[in-house]
Amino acid sequence: MKARLNFYAEAPQLMNSVMTLKKAVDECGLEKGLLHLVNLRTSQINGCSYCVDMHSREAREDGESEQRVFLVSAWKESPLYTDRERAAFAWVEAVTRIADAGVSDEIYEKALKHFTKEELVKLTVAISLMNTWNRLCVSFHAIHPVSAAKAA
Numbered sequence: 001m002k003a004r005l006n007f008y009a010e011a012p013q014l015m016n017s018v019m020t021l022k023k024a025v026d027e028c029g030l031e032k033g034l035l036h037l038v039n040l041r042t043s044q045i046n047g048c049s050y051c052v053d054m055h056s057r058e059a060r061e062d063g064e065s066e067q068r069v070f071l072v073s074a075w076k077e078s079p080l081y082t083d084r085e086r087a088a089f090a091w092v093e094a095v096t097r098i099a100d101a102g103v104s105d106e107i108y109e110k111a112l113k114h115f116t117k118e119e120l121v122k123l124t125v126a127i128s129l130m131n132t133w134n135r136l137c138v139s140f141h142a143i144h145p146v147s148a149a150k151a152a
Contacts, residue, residue, distance in 0.1 A: 004140045018132065025129055028122045033064060034088060037072055037081075038123065039130045041092045044073050046134035053144035087114040088123060095127045 008015045025035070036059035043051035059069050071078040075089045091111045094103040111120055136142070 001141055001143060003143050007136050007140050018129075021125075021129055025122070025126045028126070030119060030122055030126065032062060033059070034085065035126055036062060036064060037068075037085060038088055038092055038126055040069065040072050041075070041089055042096050042127055042130040043134055045093065045096045046131065046138060048134040048137050050137040050142040050144045051130070051134055084114040087111045091120070091123060092127055095124060096131055 026032075036055055040052065040055040040059060043055060056069050060066065068080050071080055072089075075081050075086065081089070087110050090107050091103075094101075094107045111123075115123060
């Protein structure tokens with residue numbers, strides 16, 4: 001696969017605004033580990049290899065276990081996640097796939113058991129931002145780092 005274009009170079013002013021939002025999300029008060037897992041799950045759903053690679057590595061660098069990182073895609077069947085993380089994953093899936101069925105009252109009520117309304121807004125913005133990154137990277141074929149010895 002070959003990158004199509006560098007979206008930073010083509011629209012730097014707009015991308016600077018996206019980076020400003022990223023900084024705000026990073027500093028919004030939600031747990032850093034939760035944001036890593038949310039970003040990873042969103043990127044898995046969207047099939048964004050660049051972001052799956054990045055957020056897997058970042059989660060590990062910040063102390064997340066390999067097992068929890070590996071099992072994010074199968075979170076429903078794994079006992080490794082807290083109720084708060086499970087509510088976040090369910091919210092991620094509903095928001096990311098919003099065109100399929102919207103966000104049900106059941107998922108909303110479950111999320112409110114583990115997040116304040118303010119936190120739920122912050123979580124939704126974080127998910128929306130990750131969806132933006134995924135759409136940029138997938139559309140323009142952003143290539144994750146590849147070791148020369150392991151490249152196909």
